[in-house]
Amino acid sequence: MGDPHPTTPSPTQTPTPTAPTLRAQALTRTFGRGAKALTALGPVDLDIAPGEFTCIVGPSGCGKSTLLRIAAGLLLPSAGELSIRAASPRPAAMIFQDYGIYDWKTVLANVRFGLDIQRVPRKEADARARDWLARMGLSEFADAYPAALSGGMRQRVAIARALAVEPEVLLMDEPFAALDAQLRTILQDELLDLTQTTRTTTLFITHSLEEAIVLGDRVLVMSARPGRIIAEHRPPFPRPRTGDVRSTPEFTALKSELWELLRGEVRREVIPA
C-alpha cells in the first residue's frame, strides 16, 4: 500500500509556498445507515492558508455546518480527513448563529470562559476579558447578564469570548444571521476591522453573498447536497479594506456572478432532479 502522506511532492505538483493551516482532503460525511443513509457533504478538498479569511456560501442543507463542525472537532468525517496545523492543542474557537453564550454567567464571565478553561490565572483572564469588552464597546455591561443585552450585543460578547483566547483558527457559522440588516452591516465592519488586525485564520459560513464578499480573502461556493466546492472567487479588494467596498462596481459585478452560480444550486436543492 502506498504512503498516504508522501513527504516529497510528486514532480507534477506545484509546491505550496506556505503550509496550510487547515486542510481538508476528500472529506465526506454521511448520516444514517443503509437505505436511510444521507450523504451531507463531500468530497471536499480545501486548503486555508495561515491568516486567510475564507467564506463559504451554499444552498440550505448543503453541508456547510457539517464541514464547520468537523473542523471544530465536534463531528468525525465518514471518509477523508481534515487537519489543522497549529501550535496549541485547542487551536480553534467557534461562533454560532445563536451566540452560544451562557445566560447564567455575567458578560465578563462569558468572555472569560475560554480563558478559565485554559487555566489562565484569574487576574490575567479578567484583564484580557475586560480588554476585549472594551474593544467591543461593552465595558459598561461587564456585570450584566445576557438577558439584558440586545441580539447585536450578545453576538459581540460571543465574538469577544472567541477572540479573547487568541485562537489560531476562528470558525464562524452564520454568526450574524439572527440580526437585522443594519446591525449586520455594522458587525461585519467591526469584524473586518478586528480580523485585519489579528489576521486570525478564519472559516466563515454565511448565506449572505454581500457578507462573504466584504469579509473574505476568498469566497467558496458549494453545490447543493452533498456539498462540494464548485467555485472559488477572490474579491478584488486589497487589505486593509473597509465596508466602503460595498458601493463599488466590482462588488456588484462579483455579487451577480456569485448569485448566477448559486441560483442553480438553490434551485437544485428546492427542486431535486
Ligand SMILES: Nc1ncnc2c1ncn2[C@@H]1O[C@H](COP(=O)(O)OP(=O)(O)OP(=O)(O)O)[C@@H](O)[C@H]1O
Ligand atoms: N446529526 C445529523 N443527523 C442526521 N442528518 C443530519 C445531521 N446533521 C445534519 N444533517 C443533514 O445533513 C445535511 C446538511 O446539514 P448542514 O446543517 O450541514 O447544512 P447547512 O448547509 O449548514 O444548512 P443551512 O444553510 O440550512 O444551515 C442536511 O440534510 C441535514 O438534515
